[in-house]
Amino acid sequence: MTMIKKKRHAFPLFIFLILSTFLISSFAAGTTPTDKKKKEALASIDKHKTEIIALSDQIWQLAETALQETQSSKLLADYAEAQGFKVERGVAGLPTAFIATFGQGSPIIGVLGEYDALPGLSQRAQPVKEALQPGAAGHGCGHNLLGAAALSSALAIKELMEAGKLKGTIRFYGTPAEEATGGKVYMVRAGLFNDLDACLTWHPGQKTAVSVDGSQAIVEFIIEFFGRAAHAAGDPWNGRSAVAAMELYTTGLNRMREFVKPTVRMHYSILNGGDVPNVVPAYARLWCWLRDSKGTGVEQLLERARHLAEGAAMMTEVDYRLTVHGGNWETLVNLSGEKLIFNNLIRLGPIKFTQEEQEFAKEIQKSSGVEPKGLDGTVQPWTVPKPDPEGGSTDVGDVSWQVPTISFNATTAPLDTPWHAWPVVACGGMSIGHKGMIYAARVMAATMVDLYENPRNIQAMKEEFEQKRKGVIYKPFIPDGPPIIIKK
Ligand SMILES: [Zn+2]
CATH class of the missing domain: 3.40.630.10 (Zn peptidases)
Structure with a gap:
């Protein structure tokens, strides 16, 4: 800390x-x-x-x-x-x-x-x-x-x-x-x-x-998006981009900043964001930390984060998985x-x-x-x-x-x-x-x-x-x- x-x-x-x-x-x-x-x-x-x-x-x-x-x-x-x-x-x-x-x-x-x-x-x-x-x-x-x-x-x-x-x-x-x-x-x-x-x-x-x-309460989790690879120029219509989903998710999280309590802190790191531009990225992974002054506040944020991930996955036709791996009260x-x-x-x-x-x-x-x-x-x-x-x-x-x-x-x-x-x-x-x-x-x-x-x-x-x-x-x-x- x-x-x-x-x-x-x-x-x-x-x-x-x-x-x-x-x-x-x-x-x-x-x-x-x-x-x-x-x-x-x-x-x-x-x-x-x-x-x-x-x-x-x-x-x-x-x-x-x-x-x-x-x-x-x-x-x-x-x-x-x-x-x-x-x-x-x-x-x-x-x-x-x-x-x-x-x-x-x-x-x-x-x-x-x-x-x-x-x-x-x-x-x-x-x-x-x-x-x-x-x-x-x-x-x-x-x-x-x-x-x-x-x-x-x-x-x-x-x-x-x-x-x-x-x-x-x-x-x-x-x-x-x-x-x-x-x-x-x-x-x-x-x-x-x-x-x-x-x-x-x-x-x-x-x-x-x-x-x-x-000290603040925190929850830490990983969000993974699973898309479909394809040639980015040859047949992009066969691909579904996991990175596009991740971008929508982070956009959602950043738009949410205005509508959370002043005690909230939200930060993330992009761990996987595609390999080369000419392949539609099939996998993306994001590490996210959400904090608030109380554990109950953090639980609510986590629920909202799940909705964001679900929405991002739906819009881009990919799958997602959210795994909580830790946190503190x-x-x-x-x-x-x-x-x-x-x-x-x-x-x-x-x-x-x-x-x-x-x-x-x-x-x-x-x-x-x-x-x-x-x-x-x-x-x-x-x-x-x-x-x-x-x-x-x-x-x-x-x-x-x-x-x-x-x-x-x-x-x-x-x-x-x-x-x-x-x-x-x-x-x-x-x-x-x-x-x-x-x-x-x-x-x-x-x-x-x-x-x-x-x-x-x-x-x-x-x-x-x-x-x-x-x-x-x-x-x-x-x-x-x-x-x-x-x-x-
Ligand atoms: Zn320390």
């Missing part, structure tokens, strides 16, 4: 200031038993910092794409095993998915980690655009940082449990293919989140903030949990970047044609959640309908530069990304201490979750069987 750029409605400043003064005493002061445990969790993260950075750098170098993350997932799983977690590999029928568990009994808290890269984004860890390996993949969404930070936070909790300071179970979920088919949806279908009490994750970003706006935001994260963000304070790191970021901004404002590591104020999330989807959404799930962003890239692009790769392989990653691990570990220490926190999350989920029957968009990775 899915870094979601947010225009925030500012929370009244005075409330923010009052909150901040309340919470500003750092854990280092160690005034309460919970604070002491948080301090110990942070110490554990510091102790393993070099190893975690090395892991994220190795995953950054490997840059393995969706469901190909064999070595990346092995690196994380091996590390978890070496640290004393019980590791189960290849869960939910996904060879690159795994679960690392420690402890016993309740509460059971899960942490989600991702590690897939994006094709074609290879980039050196430098402020000038240059591929590390031309044509190769790159971590344009910072998932090398995402997985390593999540595991680091789980390890900190494990060490507190081992020392008899926290009770319960900690579970790290190695979740592949976030960028493609959504490994978490398959893990949801396999029931792997059913016994969790709460679930946490984070995402690299250009700002450091709680995630109270959620919107994220069910849990404000009770987000508040815990927010408190920890405030108490940990901003991510402090060096002058050198700011210069690195400004270089990138200049070459991206945006204002050289550098990096923003400050904690963004609490904002009023928007009713309609914008600009992206994630398979975390599907998890959020199974268990109260919370997330936040930590700064790992310069402001206003393109996401899913080389600036994110460049920063994710050097100290800017490392800093955001370690910070994220600290926030997650501190928040988990709040959950293990105080059952009322989990209770509040569960109550909100049950109330928001009431009457909704979750049904994943994925078809039966294993995931399909769409290729040209």
Whole structure:
């Protein structure tokens, strides 16, 4: 996904200031038993910092794409095993998915980690655009940082449990293919989140903030048109063009844009559009993504897309097939949990970047044609959640309908530069990304201490979750069987 750029409605400043003064005493002061445990969790993260950075750098170098993350997932799983977690590999029928568990009994808290890269984004860890390996993949969404930070936070909790300071179970979920088919949806279908009490994750970003706006729902499908080949000049009357049908379909979809809600996003790629001009094309294939702020909206769009395909096929006298191969639900935001994260963000304070790191970021901004404002590591104020999330989807959404799930962003890239692009790769392989990653691990570990220490926190999350989920029957968009990775 899915870094979601947010225009925030500012929370009244005075409330923010009052909150901040309340919470500003750092854990280092160690005034309460919970604070002491948080301090110990942070110490554990510091102790393993070099190893975690090395892991994220190795995953950054490997840059393995969706469901190909064999070595990346092995690196994380091996590390978890070496640290004393019980590791189960290849869960939910996904060879690159795994679960690392420690402890016993309740509460059971899960942490989600991702590690897939994006094709074609290879980039050196430098402020000038240059591929590390031309044509190769790159971590344009910072998932090398995402997985390593999540595991680091789980390890900190494990060490507190081992020392008899926290009770319960900690579970790290190695979740592949976030960028493609959504490994978490398959893990949801396999029931792997059913016994969790709460679930946490984070995402690299250009700002450091709680995630109270959620993400969009999406459905992905393939439309194929089947026509009849003939000589395009010799006997065109014997042919029926699959490409003509596809053109009518996309025309229909584009005409439909005016008559959908402003929250809708529709995009497509043409995968097959005929081979040579002198053959009437017998086959055409289109990859289509439809998004809206809610899964119900997406279902309606899908119905309309079916009608368009049917109409296009009818007009051109060809056959068609529409195959849904995936999708995500919107994220069910849990404000009770987000508040815990927010408190920890405030108490940990901003991510402090060096002058050198700011210069690195400004270089990138200049070459991206945006204002050289550098990096923003400050904690963004609490904002009023928007009713309609914008600009992206994630398979975390599907998890959020199974268990109260919370997330936040930590700064790992310069402001206003393109996401899913080389600036994110460049920063994710050097100290800017490392800093955001370690910070994220600290926030997650501190928040988990709040959950293990105080059952009322989990209770509040569960109550909100049950109330928001009431009457909704979750049904994943994925078809039966294993995931399909769409290729040209
Ligand atoms: Zn992402």
